[in-house]
Amino acid sequence: MENNVGMITPSGGATTLAPAQDQSLQPPNPDLAVQIQHLDYFFGSGDLRKQALFDINLALPRGQIVIMTGPSGSGKTTLVSLIGALRTVRQGSLRVLGQELVGLGERDLVTVRRNIGFIFQGHNLFESLTARQNVEMSVELTGQFNTKRAQAEAMLGKLGLADRVGYKPNALSGGQKQRVAIARALVNHPQLVLADEPTAALDKQSGRDVVTLLQTLAREEGCTVLMVTHDNRILDVADRIINLVDGRLASDTSPDGYLQANAAVTC
Amino acid sequence: MGRIPLAWFNLVNERTRLLVAVAGVAFAVLLIFMNLGFLGALTTTASTIYSQIDAEVFLSSPQSLEISSTRVFPRERLYQAAGVEGVDRVMPFYSEYLLWRNPETGNSRAMFVYGINPRDPVFLMPELQEPTAREILRRPNTVLIDSLSRPEFGPQTTGLETEAGQRQVVIGGQYTLGGGFAADGTLIMGDQNFRRFFAPRPLNQINLGLIKLAPGANPDRVADTLRSQLPQDVQVFTKAEIIANDERFWLQTTSIGFIFGLGVVVSFVVGTVIVYQILYTDIRDHLPEYATLKAMGYRNYYLFQVVLQEALLLAGLGYIPGLLTALLLYDLTVNATAGSLPVSMNWGRMIFVMILTFAMCSLSGLISVRRATSADPADVFS
Numbered sequence: 264m265e266n267n268v269g270m271i272t273p274s275g276g277a278t279t280l281a282p283a284q285d286q287s288l289q290p291p292n293p294d295l296a297v298q299i300q301h302l303d304y305f306f307g308s309g310d311l312r313k314q315a316l317f318d319i320n321l322a323l324p325r326g327q328i329v330i331m332t333g334p335s336g337s338g339k340t341t342l343v344s345l346i347g348a349l350r351t352v353r354q355g356s357l358r359v360l361g362q363e364l365v366g367l368g369e370r371d372l373v374t375v376r377r378n379i380g381f382i383f384q385g386h387n388l389f390e391s392l393t394a395r396q397n398v399e400m401s402v403e404l405t406g407q408f409n410t411k412r413a414q415a416e417a418m419l420g421k422l423g424l425a426d427r428v429g430y431k432p433n434a435l436s437g438g439q440k441q442r443v444a445i446a447r448a449l450v451n452h453p454q455l456v457l458a459d460e461p462t463a464a465l466d467k468q469s470g471r472d473v474v475t476l477l478q479t480l481a482r483e484e485g486c487t488v489l490m491v492t493h494d495n496r497i498l499d500v501a502d503r504i505i506n507l508v509d510g511r512l513a514s515d516t517s518p519d520g521y522l523q524a525n526a527a528v529t530c
Numbered sequence: 531m532g533r534i535p536l537a538w539f540n541l542v543n544e545r546t547r548l549l550v551a552v553a554g555v556a557f558a559v560l561l562i563f564m565n566l567g568f569l570g571a572l573t574t575t576a577s578t579i580y581s582q583i584d585a586e587v588f589l590s591s592p593q594s595l596e597i598s599s600t601r602v603f604p605r606e607r608l609y610q611a612a613g614v615e616g617v618d619r620v621m622p623f624y625s626e627y628l629l630w631r632n633p634e635t636g637n638s639r640a641m642f643v644y645g646i647n648p649r650d651p652v653f654l655m656p657e658l659q660e661p662t663a664r665e666i667l668r669r670p671n672t673v674l675i676d677s678l679s680r681p682e683f684g685p686q687t688t689g690l691e692t693e694a695g696q697r698q699v700v701i702g703g704q705y706t707l708g709g710g711f712a713a714d715g716t717l718i719m720g721d722q723n724f725r726r727f728f729a730p731r732p733l734n735q736i737n738l739g740l741i742k743l744a745p746g747a748n749p750d751r752v753a754d755t756l757r758s759q760l761p762q763d764v765q766v767f768t769k770a771e772i773i774a775n776d777e778r779f780w781l782q783t784t785s786i787g788f789i790f791g792l793g794v795v796v797s798f799v800v801g802t803v804i805v806y807q808i809l810y811t812d813i814r815d816h817l818p819e820y821a822t823l824k825a826m827g828y829r830n831y832y833l834f835q836v837v838l839q840e841a842l843l844l845a846g847l848g849y850i851p852g853l854l855t856a857l858l859l860y861d862l863t864v865n866a867t868a869g870s871l872p873v874s875m876n877w878g879r880m881i882f883v884m885i886l887t888f889a890m891c892s893l894s895g896l897i898s899v900r901r902a903t904s905a906d907p908a909d910v911f912s
Binding site: 344347349350370373374376377381383385387388389390391392396399400401403404408447459 | 532533534536539540542543816818819821822823824825826827828829906907908910
């Protein structure tokens with residue numbers, strides 16, 4: 264599949280792609296969770312300077328579940344880490360939840376991150392803490408020390424882990440660990456969730472369960488989800504699929520359109 | 531409900547590593563305690579002899595360094611001092627090294643000898659208060675032997691005959707004093723015997739002048755008067771001053787103070803390295819989690835706190851077993867050296883080492899925390 268996606272033309276079912284060479288910036292739109300305009304990103308400096316992202320224009324409306332695909336090294340991860348305020352951005356415009364990230368310093372970026380839920384490929388849970396304590400670590404950022412226990416347990420309950428709150432990660436299965444990580448990302452009710460290959464380490468059934476739970480909760484909370492994945496078994500949860508190739512947006516379709524386009528090429 | 535004590539949970543989660551870390555800190559603490567213990571014993575032994583001498587003011591030659599390396603000076607100075615107001619009694623004090631032959635092995639070894647006039651109540655040891663002790667000191671070629679002398683000098687039974695400085699000598703009795711670092715064993719003999727053993731040395735050249743004051747006299751004032759009245763060929767000390775002088779000699783002008791001081795420094799460095807190693811490994815193993823914390827919105831300051839808390843917890847957990855082991859080894863040392871190396875604990879040292887331990891662990895924490903704060907949350911996306 265990865266070899267084929269590059270062959271799709273950018274115009275294939277595009278809904279929100281801005282004209283490529285127009286350098287003028289649109290005004291901030293409060294209905295968008297993420298508003299990216301003319302974003303370039305470079306790694307390194309001097310002779311080793313290498314451009315990773317080329318003139319990205321992307322708008323994610325609030326409440327949308329978006330899956331981002333693309334071959335390895337296409338810049339998916341870079342783009343997600345930029346949206347997640349994990350790197351400083353210098354060129355173009357990157358608005359996340361209404362806040363312009365271009366030009367922000369490390370201190371302000373940290374504040375932005377607190378409104379975003381992160382789910383990683385590795386669950387990255389502290390082995391020394393129980394499931395509940397791992398989730399509480401997230402609640403503590405909001406300063407709600409009195410209710411943190413109840414909040415953590417409620418969120419773990421929604422993910423079907425009510426009877427596992429006191430277990431340490433070592434005593435949980437891979438799918439359960441990832442669900443704890445999701446609980447940790449969602450417990451503060453973020454308006455934006457960024458997930459990087461959340462099913463990569465899971466078998467088919469657990470991967471499916473995890474993604475379905477994520478979808479249900481996102482709908483419930485009305486939050487925007489941007490998920491990077493190679494796993495084409497879970498594409499159906501998305502409202503929209505965008506494809507990144509060599510640092511450029513290559514396609515932007517609905518799941519049906521994406522599957523049809525891929526099927527056509529593959530056959 | 532407060533914050534989750536992440537530092538504590540991280541430490542106790544890996545029992546083996548925690549045990550190794552605590553053992554490492556305890557070991558460093560123990561080493562520091564032993565070095566300071568020996569250093570303290572040294573200064574204690576420097577004052578042992580003076581605390582057993584019944585005098586408040588001391589005269590010595592300006593060329594004397596400490597009790598076992600004295601130069602002689604004229605006895606007239608002591609008689610001059612006797613005329614000063616407040617002085618009750620003056621007593622000459624002789625000292626010299628003497629080769630003592632172990633009657634069982636035939637090996638000779640240097641003994642430190644104190645010579646006194648048998649009529650003078652120089653020493654405070656209970657054994658010398660008996661009237662028989664004076665009588666023994668008057669007998670020719672008869673000495674009292676220190677029961678804390680090293681066992682290599684041989685048996686100490688009363689009546690035992692052996693050879694010392696190429697003369698026959700008889701043990702007349704025992705007393706308990708301890709020679710410290712300067713002497714492996716000590717003897718007390720009467721001044722007439724001293725003259726026989728160390729002929730042709732005359733008795734009008736003395737090593738120390740002991741001045742006992744009348745009740746109520748102020749030692750500092752008498753010492754000042756003596757300083758102004760006596761010629762420059764004698765030094766005047768109060769008891770506290772001469773003890774300080776001997777301690778200063780051992781600590782500052784011999785390698786002993788340096789050795790134990792260096793021991794403390796080395797132990798400190800060893801402890802720092804051990805704690806650093808443990809903390810660094812811990813941070814390295816948890817780097818993705820720390821990076822995730824930063825992605826979630828925790829600041830470097832929080833990670834800094836966690837690592838420092840781990841360091842301080844290690845300090846506290848390591849200090850206690852280190853202290854207990856040190857107490858045990860202090861006891862063992864005192865027993866093994868038959869009390870001649872009086873290693874003992876005091877509050878000042880306990881607090882000093884505790885501060886040192888926390889400093890040691892904080893230092894390691896500060897070095898290793900750079901690794902934790904360098905965790906790049908963007909690296910977790912991969």
